[in-house]
Amino acid sequence: MNKRVLKSRPLVLGGFIVISVVMVAVFAPLIAPMDPNSQSLENRLSGWGTPGYILGTDQYGRDLLSRLIHGARISLLAGVIAVAVGAVAGLVLGLLSGYFGGWVDLVIGRIFDVLLAFPTILLALAIVAALGPSMTNLIIAIGVATTPHFGRVIRGAILAVRSRDYIVAAEAFGASDFYTMWRHVLPNVLPPVIVTTSLGIGSAIQTEATLSFLGLGVSPPTPTWGNIINDGQAYLGIAPGISLFAGAAIVVAVVGFSLFGDGLRDLLDPRVRK
Amino acid sequence: MNHIMTESAEVTTQSKGGYVLEVDRLVTEFDTPDGTLRAVNDVSFGVRPGETVCIVGESGSGKSTTMLSALGLIKKDGGRIAGGEVRFNGENLLRMSKERLRRIRGREIGMIFQDPMSSLNPVFTVGDQLVEAVRLHQKVNRAQARKRAIGVLSLVGVPNPEVRFDQYPHQYSGGMRQRAMIAMAIINDPAVLVADEPTTALDVTIQAQVLRVLAKAQKETGSATILITHDLGVVAETADRVLVMYGGRIIEQGDVETVFKSPKHPYTVGLLNSQPRIDENAERLKPIPGEPPNLAALPSGCVFSERCGLRQGREACTSEEPSLQETGESASHSAACHFWPEVRPPVHEQETISVRPKSVGENAPAETVLEVTELKKHFKTSGGLFKRGDKPVRAVDGVSFDLRSGETLGLVGESGSGKTTVGKAALGLVGNVDGTIVFLGKDIARYGRSHLRPIRKDLQMVFQDPYGSLDPRMNVRKIITEPMWIHGIAPGENGVEHLLERVGLRASIAERYPHQLSGGQRQRVGIARALGLRPRVMVLDEPVSALDVSVQAQVINLLKEIQAEDNIAYLFVAHDLAVVHNMSDRVAIMYLGKIMEIGDRAEVYKNPTHPYTQALLSAVPIPDPGARDGEGRIVLKGDIPNPSSPPSGCVFRTRCWKATEKCAIEVPALEDRLGIGHPSACHYPDVPQKNHSVTARV
Numbered sequence: 017m018n019k020r021v022l023k024s025r026p027l028v029l030g031g032f033i034v035i036s037v038v039m040v041a042v043f044a045p046l047i048a049p050m051d052p053n054s055q056s057l058e059n060r061l062s063g064w065g066t067p068g069y070i071l072g073t074d075q076y077g078r079d080l081l082s083r084l085i086h087g088a089r090i091s092l093l094a095g096v097i098a099v100a101v102g103a104v105a106g107l108v109l110g111l112l113s114g115y116f117g118g119w120v121d122l123v124i125g126r127i128f129d130v131l132l133a134f135p136t137i138l139l140a141l142a143i144v145a146a147l148g149p150s151m152t153n154l155i156i157a158i159g160v161a162t163t164p165h166f167g168r169v170i171r172g173a174i175l176a177v178r179s180r181d182y183i184v185a186a187e188a189f190g191a192s193d194f195y196t197m198w199r200h201v202l203p204n205v206l207p208p209v210i211v212t213t214s215l216g217i218g219s220a221i222q223t224e225a226t227l228s229f230l231g232l233g234v235s236p237p238t239p240t241w242g243n244i245i246n247d248g249q250a251y252l253g254i255a256p257g258i259s260l261f262a263g264a265a266i267v268v269a270v271v272g273f274s275l276f277g278d279g280l281r282d283l284l285d286p287r288v289r290k
Numbered sequence: 291m292n293h294i295m296t297e298s299a300e301v302t303t304q305s306k307g308g309y310v311l312e313v314d315r316l317v318t319e320f321d322t323p324d325g326t327l328r329a330v331n332d333v334s335f336g337v338r339p340g341e342t343v344c345i346v347g348e349s350g351s352g353k354s355t356t357m358l359s360a361l362g363l364i365k366k367d368g369g370r371i372a373g374g375e376v377r378f379n380g381e382n383l384l385r386m387s388k389e390r391l392r393r394i395r396g397r398e399i400g401m402i403f404q405d406p407m408s409s410l411n412p413v414f415t416v417g418d419q420l421v422e423a424v425r426l427h428q429k430v431n432r433a434q435a436r437k438r439a440i441g442v443l444s445l446v447g448v449p450n451p452e453v454r455f456d457q458y459p460h461q462y463s464g465g466m467r468q469r470a471m472i473a474m475a476i477i478n479d480p481a482v483l484v485a486d487e488p489t490t491a492l493d494v495t496i497q498a499q500v501l502r503v504l505a506k507a508q509k510e511t512g513s514a515t516i517l518i519t520h521d522l523g524v525v526a527e528t529a530d531r532v533l534v535m536y537g538g539r540i541i542e543q544g545d546v547e548t549v550f551k552s553p554k555h556p557y558t559v560g561l562l563n564s565q566p567r568i569d570e571n572a573e574r575l576k577p578i579p580g581e582p583p584n585l586a587a588l589p590s591g592c593v594f595s596e597r598c599g600l601r602q603g604r605e606a607c608t609s610e611e612p613s614l615q616e617t618g619e620s621a622s623h624s625a626a627c628h629f630w631p632e633v634r635p636p637v638h639e640q641e642t643i644s645v646r647p648k649s650v651g652e653n654a655p656a657e658t659v660l661e662v663t664e665l666k667k668h669f670k671t672s673g674g675l676f677k678r679g680d681k682p683v684r685a686v687d688g689v690s691f692d693l694r695s696g697e698t699l700g701l702v703g704e705s706g707s708g709k710t711t712v713g714k715a716a717l718g719l720v721g722n723v724d725g726t727i728v729f730l731g732k733d734i735a736r737y738g739r740s741h742l743r744p745i746r747k748d749l750q751m752v753f754q755d756p757y758g759s760l761d762p763r764m765n766v767r768k769i770i771t772e773p774m775w776i777h778g779i780a781p782g783e784n785g786v787e788h789l790l791e792r793v794g795l796r797a798s799i800a801e802r803y804p805h806q807l808s809g810g811q812r813q814r815v816g817i818a819r820a821l822g823l824r825p826r827v828m829v830l831d832e833p834v835s836a837l838d839v840s841v842q843a844q845v846i847n848l849l850k851e852i853q854a855e856d857n858i859a860y861l862f863v864a865h866d867l868a869v870v871h872n873m874s875d876r877v878a879i880m881y882l883g884k885i886m887e888i889g890d891r892a893e894v895y896k897n898p899t900h901p902y903t904q905a906l907l908s909a910v911p912i913p914d915p916g917a918r919d920g921e922g923r924i925v926l927k928g929d930i931p932n933p934s935s936p937p938s939g940c941v942f943r944t945r946c947w948k949a950t951e952k953c954a955i956e957v958p959a960l961e962d963r964l965g966i967g968h969p970s971a972c973h974y975p976d977v978p979q980k981n982h983s984v985t986a987r988v
Contacts (some may be wrong), residue, residue, distance in 0.1 A: 145623035181759035187815075188717060189823060190746035192739075199772075203763045 027279025033272025034114040041088040048082035062255075072257045074247055080258060083239040084265050090240040091269070094155055094233075095220040101159030102220075103213050106166020113167065114174025115197055121171075129162035137159045140223055144232045154233050158220050163277050169212050173205035207284035214277030225266050241266050309377075310514050311360075311399070311482045316374035318352075318359040320367075327343065327585045329355040329369065331538040337482065337514035344525040344546075345518045347535035348561075348582040348838035353518045357484050361399065362391050377481070383968075392604045397427040400475030400513070402468075402504075404487040409458040409471055415912035416443075416470045417455035420477055427478050441963070442473040445510060446503045451461030463929040465496035468689070469503055483508065486518045493704035494867065495926045501527060502925055520839065522565050522866075523911030525552060527918060529620075534558050537583045537593030540614065544623030546915045554617045554633045556600045562636035564843035565913050566872035568895060570638060574850070575872065577843030581808050592628070597840075600629055656694035659730060659826050659859045660716060665689045666724035667711055683934045685711040687883035688725075690960075696853065698860040700874030700891065702867060706930050708883040710824070713829040717749045718742045743922035747777045750820035754832035756812035760804040766815050767800040774822045781822065789818040794848055810841035814848070821852065829861045834869060846873060852925040867910045870896055877902045882933055882941040885960060889968025899964055899975035902942050940973070949972050 032067040040047060055076040062073045071080040117188065131139065141159035178201065186196045193280025221241075228242025229249075236243060241262045247278040319329035330352045337343045347353040358364045360376040362383060376383040378394060386394075395401070411419060420439035424430060430438070436455070441707055443451035446469040458468055468488060475483055482642055483974045488504065489497040505528065508515050517528055525532055525546065532549040534542040534557065542555040554792040555561050560578035583589075589596050591608040601607045606628045614624040627633065666689075668682040685767035686708040693699050703709040714720050716727060718734050727735040734745060758771055771781050782788075787797040793814040803811055813833060820828055830849065834842040846869065853860060864870050871891065878888040879902065887900040898904045908924040926945045931937055940958050943949040952973055960971040 071362040084809070159573075181753040181755055182761045183752065184714075184719060185753065185759055185819070186772075187739075187747065188719060188749070188751045189819075190776055192743075194774075200761050 018070075024146055024279045024282060026275040028281060030272050030275030030277070030279050033268060034276050036142060037088055037269050037272060040085055041092045044085045044089050048079075048085040050079045050082050052082040052086040052239050053268070054078065070207045071261050072255065074244070074258050075251060080244075080261060083244055084241070084261060085243045087239040087244055087262070087267075088265070090151070090234055090238065091221050091224055091242070091266075094224040094240075095160065095217045097139060098158035098220045098224070099162060099216040101155065102162030102216065103166050103209065105159065105163045106168075107170055107209060109163070110167040110170025111174060111197060111201070114171040114178065115193070115201060124167070125171075128167050131161070131164040132168075136219070136223060137226055140227060141230070141232065144227060149232045149235065151234050154224060154227060157227070158223050159264055161223070162216055162220065165216065166209070168213055169208050170205055173208045174201055177201055177204045207281070209259075210284065211277050211281040214273055218273035218277070221266060221269055221273070293823035303647070306336045309515070310339050312377045313356070314375045314377065315362050316356065316376060317370045317372040318355055318364055320369050322586070324586050328372075328588075329538050329585055330359055332374075333535075333538075333540055334374075335540065335543065337516055339481065339514050340508070340512050341509065341530045342515040342517060342528055343531045343533065344529035345516065345533045345535060346520065346522065346525050346561075348520060348840060350537070350582050350585055351535040352538035352585075353535045354486055355538075357516060357518060361395060361401070361484065365608060374644050380699055393427065394478075396423060397478050398480055399482045399484060400478070400480035402471050402485040402488045404490050410467060410474075412459050415456050415458055416462065417457075420455075420470075420474055423474050423477050438477065439473070440522060442477045443470070446470075446473045446476075446507060447499065448473070465499060465929055468492060468496075468500050472500070472503060472507055476511050476513070479511050480513050483511070483513045483515045484518075485515065487520070488517070489524065490521070493865065493930070494909045495704060496929070497524075497907060497911075498522060498923065498925050501911075519567060521911065522561065522839070522913035525910040526913045526915045529915075534561070537588055537628065538585060541594065541627070542625040544964050545616070545620055548620040548623045550636075550915050552619050552635050554619065554623070555594075555627050556597065556598050556632040556633055557594045558625075559636050560599075561839055562595075562913065564840045566843070566846065566868040566870045567912060567914075568868050568907065568910055569914075569917070570910055571892075572872060574847055575843035576637065577847065578840035579844075581841060582811055582838050589750070592626075600627070600632060604629070607683060612721070656696050658692050659695050660693040660861075661728040662692070662712075662716060663690045663728070664723070664725040665712065665715060665727065665735075667708075667715055667720055668724070681934045684708075684883050684936060686715065686723075687936075689880070689883070689885055690725075691878055691888060693827065693859045694759070695859050696852065696857040697875040698862050698873055700870035700877040701861060701863045701880060702865065702870050702877060704865060704879035704906075704930055706882065706933050707880040708933070709863045709865075709880050710831055712880070713751070713831050713861055714834060716827070716861055717751055717829055718745070719751075729858060747779075747823035748826040749775070749829075750823060750825035750827070751829045751831060752813070752816050752820055752833045754835055756809045756816065756836055759805075759816050760812055765801055765803050765835070766807075769804075769815060770800075770819050770822055773819060777823060777886055779823065785822070789822055792821065792852065793818045794844070808841075808856045809837055810845060813837065813845055817845075817852070819860075821856075824856070825858060827859045827861065829863065831863045832865070833862075835864065835866060842869070849873070867906060878908065882931065882936050884941060884971065886942065886972070887968070887970035888960070893966070893968050897966060897977045898970075899966065899968075899977060900970035901940075901946050901948055901974075902970045903970070904978050905945075940971070942972075948972075950974075 041165055055078055058077065073080055109124050113121045139161045140157040143160060144153050147153040183196060187202055224240065225235060225242030225245065228240045229246045229248065233242055234240050244262035245259045248255065248262065252259060314334050315688060316330055316333045317328065320327045320329055333356050335343065345353045345356065355364065359369065359371055360383065361685065371384055378398065380582065383391060410416065417439055420442065421432060421435040424435040424438055440451045440455055443454060448454050448466060448469050462470060477735045485504065489500050492500060516663065519525060529546040532546050533540050534549065534555065536557050538553065542549060542553060542558045549558060550562065553562065553808040563576040564578060566572065566575060576598050583593055591610055592612050595601050595607040598607065612626045614626045614629065616624050617630055634773060665686055669685050670682045689712055691699060701709045701712060711720060713725050718737060721914045723735055726733045729745065729749065734742060767786050771787050774781050786800050790797055795811060795814050799811065807815065834845050837845060851857065862870065862873050871884045874891045876889060877891050877894050879886045879900065881902050887894060887898065894903065895907065898907055905924040905926045928945050931944055937944045939954040939956055943953040958971045958973045962969040963975050966976065966977065
């Protein structure tokens with residue numbers, strides 16, 4: 017097992033990035049060289065390499081590196097909680113839909129269809145616009161938008177597992193529906209759930225950044241990667257570093273989670289397992 | 291052509307004339323994380339025009355890999371040819387350009403695979419694919435190609451070839467698709483025809499049709515045929531010469547008579563002894579111990595040494611690998627065994643009068659545990675929200691039988707006969723059935739799940755697919771104890787170990803996971819799981835059909851032993867008539883949801899009165915080249931009808947040679963019209979003569 021984990025390059029690289037981002041977010045106050053909100057107007061819009069400001073400053077002279085480090089907290093938190101919400105909702109609905117089939121499946125399936133008909137961003141945008149911009153609403157919006165993705169994956173996995181003989185065998189020796197679902201169905205559909213979660217966090221970070229960029233996320237001055245890009249947008253000509261570094265942070269985090277998810281998928285696939 | 295042949299004869303001394311395709315010391319390897327596997331090891335053979343060579347072996351024997359390597363198709367699967375030559379008319383196929391090889395494949399060498407659905411392209415009509423096959427290799431125009439295609443379709447017995455030409459593969463039935471594949475393989479008059487398990491996916495009556503078509507196609511084209519199969523019956527039926535493969539090597543070869551009558555390799559003998567036959571009453575099969583070899587861990591010396599009964603601890607078997615030696619039994623018969631002169635011929639028990647160990651019916655009449663009356667199950671196809679569903683599929687349409695403790699009722703039928711549904715329904719695993727299912731005096735047909743739960747432990751099931759029937763995330767101990775835990779039965783001290791011992795597994799297996807076990811071991815675990823509940827009735831749904839012949843015999847013996855000890859009633863659902871013959875006390879023959887004939891095993895096999903039973907029994911290939919009787923065989927015409935719209939009257943009438951108007955109107959009742967002791971559902975039953983003269987055309 018350990019050997020196989022270490023052999024998988026995507027998993028090792030993705031895992032390294034994911035762990036790094038998490039560590040940065042958790043220990044942000046300790047790592048960040050200064051307070052992300054302390055302004056120093058004489059040093060505003062200085063480029064990278066400026067003494068004291070490794071990545072430079074923004075339009076209020078706030079240290080960009082510190083803001084990015086603190087921004088990781090919001091981006092990650094939004095990503096993880098939103099995906100957790102989506103995963104739990106998707107898991108429950110997917111289980112009901114896949115296991116019971118019939119009209120339950122029909123109703124849940126149509127709801128998923130409707131949600132999937134909207135692009136994720138548009139759906140999240142509509143929800144935030146309706147509820148008003150705030151961290152909580154942002155998470156709800158992303159959670160709702162990701163639910164059908166999870167639901168679909170889980171329903172498919174369950175349909176595949178359901179038709180296996182060991183489920184019939186469980187019925188034949190007298191196991192109840194709930195027991196069978198808990199003991200035989202769920203453990204066998206968890207691998208795709210774990211993989212989807214990991215991939216989902218990447219895209220949730222992107223969605224959060226997009227909404228924050230549009231001003232519908234967390235309100236300033238709290239830094240997030242999305243609103244840092246938004247801040248830098250007006251100064252792209254003078255200080256391109258602001259948007260560039262924030263964008264790079266998003267890319268690295270998303271790539272990290274995607275690689276990690278890909279690696280997990282290979283690792284958990286029983287066909288590859290020895 | 292001629293001078294090429296002589297040239298090749300100069301290159302190697304082995305080319306003993308006349309081989310159109312010759313494989314010479316072929317070695318194929320696969321690189322895996324665990325090291326290099328040698329799937330084909332030093333294999334040499336040749337085929338002459340008009341000759342049929344069968345390659346027979348169990349899984350992992352290298353029989354398919356040999357031919358894929360020979361035709362340069364192994365790279366796709368990650369294989370590598372590590373040595374040897376494959377000469378087609380003297381030209382080495384392994385060294386020629388891709389372009390040249392492509393021209394030869396398809397033009398000179400036709401190929402037929404096991405699964406015709408994945409071998410035909412679903413988005414083109416069969417006709418288009420045939421025309422393409424012709425025009426790729428011959429300079430003819432479309433009209434000529436079409437004419438040729440229709441001609442070949444009618445040669446392989448596709449009815450209405452002009453209409454069928456314009457249809458897509460999904461509009462063909464399984465048997466028809468295999469014919470289309472054969473048509474495609476022979477359309478360019480190939481010199482060599484390679485067929486890899488061409489009838490394995492087909493029902494036995496369809497297999498009989500396809501084998502006949504294959505023989506006809508070979509006769510027309512005069513091609514050399516290489517047929518790869520695991521089925522000894524098919525070999526005996528078709529082969530001129532046989533190659534027996536094991537662990538990537540040819541371990542015996544020779545003409546079909548010699549290999550079947552006086553084989554000189556212990557493995558060949560073991561294989562023949564493992565195979566149940568409809569013309570023999572073997573009480574216990576004689577399986578080969580152990581499992582087919584794992585290529586990653588082959589024993590040193592002789593590859594068969596670990597399973598061989600002849601070895602008796604002799605050192606030569608483990609120190610030195612035996613090479614093929616001429617035995618003098620017949621020309622070119624050879625076997626790779628150090629001690630081949632000691633090999634005894636396979637045992638035939640045709641004459642022995644069998645005494646069943648449990649002697650059903652001789653003592654006090656056995657108790658009836660299960661009584662099924664007029665069982666019906668119609669599946670509604672759901673049409674979605676805005677569509678209306680199609681006609682219901684009549685999977686089971688009025689089936690009645692009873693089952694006594696300690697006996698085995700074999701339920702035989704081809705695909706779509708409803709046999710599996712009957713098996714599951716008998717256990718209350720199918721909802722919404724009509725009729726009654728009386729288990730020990732209680733009608734459980736309309737019991738809900740909670741009502742059924744306490745009874746469940748008495749009614750257990752063993753499944754066909756050893757891969758799908760065990761939860762991959764549980765170890766063997768958990769798998770076996772789970773049902774007991776649910777029913778509050780304490781497994782007791784060493785309970786799991788004891789159960790494992792009963793099914794012939796070592797106790798150490800308890801901590802393993804299903805993917806670490808072989809197919810045979812998994813099937814044993816499935817049996818142990820069912821046994822833990824001490825059931826009264828067990829439904830065995832094709833429990834051995836996924837296993838290799840040698841392992842299949844082990845599991846059949848095991849099931850018989852368990853029945854004798856625990857007096858369990860078996861409902862044995864299977865399509866293999868030879869296995870059913872060996873396992874059952876009574877048999878019921880099903881067709882399209884109805885029982886056609888039911889009775890004592892020996893009675894039904896000896897005196898089948900229903901035309902379908904007669905055809906079914908006649909279609910089974912017997913693993914004895916002497917029993918080949920192509921003319922007397924009843925080959926049914928057509929396919930099994932769609933169970934959602936079965937024929938009126940007698941459901942079998944569309945394929946029956948006796949059918950009259952009465953058959954279309956009146957449903958024949960299941961009764962003993964001839965007064966010979968067992969009933970059949972036919973208006974015109976008869977007891978066949980030995981050499982049946984009725985031969986329905988293909």
